[in-house]
Structures are given as C-alpha cells and as structure tokens.
Amino acid sequence: MIRIAAWALDMSDAVLTRLVQLGVDCVDGMDIPTDDLGVYDLEQAIAIKQRIHSFGLQVNRVTLAYSKDFVDRAGGWDEELERNAHSCAYSARPVTRWCASASTT
Numbered sequence: 001m002i003r004i005a006a007w008a009l010d011m012s013d014a015v016l017t018r019l020v021q022l023g024v025d026c027v028d029g030m031d032i033p034t035d036d037l038g039v040y041d042l043e044q045a046i047a048i049k050q051r052i053h054s055f056g057l058q059v060n061r062v063t064l065a066y067s068k069d070f071v072d073r074a075g076g077w078d079e080e081l082e083r084n085a086h087s088c089a090y091s092a093r094p095v096t097r098w099c100a101s102a103s104t105t
Helices: 013-021 042-054 068-072 077-089
Strands: 005-007 026-028
C-alpha cells in the first residue's frame, strides 16, 4: 500500500480540506505545543490528532524539535536529548523519525 503524505504546517480548515481534495492520506510537520519543560503537551497533541482525523487524514510522523547546539553536541545538548526522550515516552509506538546527522566523535 502506498500512502501519500504532505506537510501541514498550517492547520486551517482550508489547508486540511485542500490536502484531502488532493488525495493526501496523512500529514507531517504539525506544530505541537510544549509545556514549561519543553516536553510535548499531551492533551494538545491528542487534540491535534483528533482534528486531523476529523478530516479523514492520519498522522504520518511527528518531528522532534532540536537545535544546532544539539546536532553539534554543544552546551546543553544532553538536556535537549532528555526533553525529547520525555516527548517520545508519551507514545505507545514510535512517533518520530530521527533526521539529524551528527558526529559521535
């Protein structure tokens, strides 16, 4: 089965309707709010998922936010890794694709 995915940075009715009209099956790139610690807000993430499902679409993936300091292993990168790990822990299955290429040396 082939699924068509598209970015949905704008979650307006018009954009989601247009994606459905174009035959898109699932969306990427949703902006999920975070709490005070930088961890995804679970209630708002669920609300976004339900909104996407109300248009007959599925969520393809959620990308974790990371900075240049994280990729370069500069100051504070380990705390950023910990925040992202907490965001992943909210899901019963993998929801992210790691797209950073950083040297481990």
